[in-house]
Amino acid sequence: MGFALRLILYVDMDYFFAACEEARHPELRGKPLITGTSPEETKFRGVVEAANYEARKFGIHSAMPTSMAYRLKPDIKYIYSDEPYYESISAKIMEMLSGYGFRMEVDSIDEAAMELDVADYPDALKLAKEIKQKIKQNFDLPCTIGVSTGKIFAKIVCDSAKPNGIRVLEEKDIQDFLKDKDIEKIPGVGRKTAEKLATLKIKKIGDLAKADPMMLIDSVGSFGRELFLIANGTDESTVEENVSVVSIGRERTLENNATKMNDIDSMLNNLTDEVISEVKKQKLMFKTIGVKARYADFTDRIKSKSFNTYSDSKDLVLSTARTLLGGLIGEKPVRKIGVRVSSLISVKGQRNLF
DNA sequence: CAATCGCTTCACT
DNA sequence: CTAACGAGTGAAGCGATTG
Numbered sequence: 001m002g003f004a005l006r007l008i009l010y011v012d013m014d015y016f017f018a019a020c021e022e023a024r025h026p027e028l029r030g031k032p033l034i035t036g037t038s039p040e041e042t043k044f045r046g047v048v049e050a051a052n053y054e055a056r057k058f059g060i061h062s063a064m065p066t067s068m069a070y071r072l073k074p075d076i077k078y079i080y081s082d083e084p085y086y087e088s089i090s091a092k093i094m095e096m097l098s099g100y101g102f103r104m105e106v107d108s109i110d111e112a113a114m115e116l117d118v119a120d121y122p123d124a125l126k127l128a129k130e131i132k133q134k135i136k137q138n139f140d141l142p143c144t145i146g147v148s149t150g151k152i153f154a155k156i157v158c159d160s161a162k163p164n165g166i167r168v169l170e171e172k173d174i175q176d177f178l179k180d181k182d183i184e185k186i187p188g189v190g191r192k193t194a195e196k197l198a199t200l201k202i203k204k205i206g207d208l209a210k211a212d213p214m215m216l217i218d219s220v221g222s223f224g225r226e227l228f229l230i231a232n233g234t235d236e237s238t239v240e241e242n243v244s245v246v247s248i249g250r251e252r253t254l255e256n257n258a259t260k261m262n263d264i265d266s267m268l269n270n271l272t273d274e275v276i277s278e279v280k281k282q283k284l285m286f287k288t289i290g291v292k293a294r295y296a297d298f299t300d301r302i303k304s305k306s307f308n309t310y311s312d313s314k315d316l317v318l319s320t321a322r323t324l325l326g327g328l329i330g331e332k333p334v335r336k337i338g339v340r341v342s343s344l345i346s347v348k349g350q351r352n353l354f
Numbered sequence: 355c356a357a358t359c360g361c362t363t364c365a366c367t
Numbered sequence: 368c369t370a371a372c373g374a375g376t377g378a379a380g381c382g383a384t385t386g
Contacts, residue, residue: 016367017367036374037374037375038374045373045374046373046374046375047372047373047374047375048367048374049367049374049375050367062366062367063366063367063373063374064372064373065371065372065373065374066372066373066374067372067373068371068372068373071372081374108366108367108376109367110367187365187366188364188365188366189365190364190365190366191364191365192363192364192365193364193365221379221380223379245377246377246378246379247376247377247378248376248377249375249376249377250375250376251374251375251376252374252375253373253374253375288359288360290360290361294373298373300362301361302360302361302362303360303361304359304360304361305359305360306358306359306360336374336375338375338376340376340377343358343359
């Protein structure tokens, strides 16, 4: 007791959007359920955002086209994701967690890391159980909690304990736990990175641990160094209280593909409203405005423009976005447009670094 | 030649 | 039948540009 052992507790809500729906509509429980990105009328143009575990039994998972989910399970229950509602539940959960007073990093709508100041694993396990039970009692929602000596280790072990689990990974067990796991279990390693590393015959985290760090850096840049350290049991990640936002954007698929500015005007106005209200809510100003067009053939184009002063003006976003999009709309039909602001500064004055 | 710009790529839910 | 299915949010990286 007493010496400093850094312990991170990582909370990840299980199938969060769908679980929120089960919590407010208990009659949905026990049956396959998905929430998706598009309204009921056009649901087949969208993708699955969350799938409960009954749905996953049929091979359904997030990011899968909704049309495919229906092919796998024709009588599946579908709900159009109600993100403001999930956001409000999330805020309450995060508030409850921050009430513990530990350093805490909110990673997404359904994930958070807490840096504990307990001195041993039994205390951390006890705390994890208490938090899990509170989330169940207060919100009727399941979650999984991972505990380890670093944020990344805690996240990986959390993933391994899903759903509805708790798992503590002690320092002495880390290497052994990691070595047979696929490298894609490391946050930040997706398909492309995995493919690059596969050409070096690296598929498991154990392969990473034995690799030549220089070859790793050659293959995936500075990320290679972090990967090597992780694989060898060193997690340098830190829990950051105020991870500042780099950009704020909204994008949405049009009801009908567009070929003229006229076709996108109202969507552009809506997206701009949403971006501006988020900017104001977070008390930010921006210096760069960007747009994105996705064509019917699913190729994307983006354009952006930077100014030399900060602003939070809706009119500026609207007029700039309209000009930029004007250059992207032509023969090729556009199915989706987006608006984004970046180069952000906090209104309180100081620059938004880190 | 360092900082910024405009854009592409990638990850993740 | 290995193409086609295909939303939304955001960070990182990179070559080009600029002061």
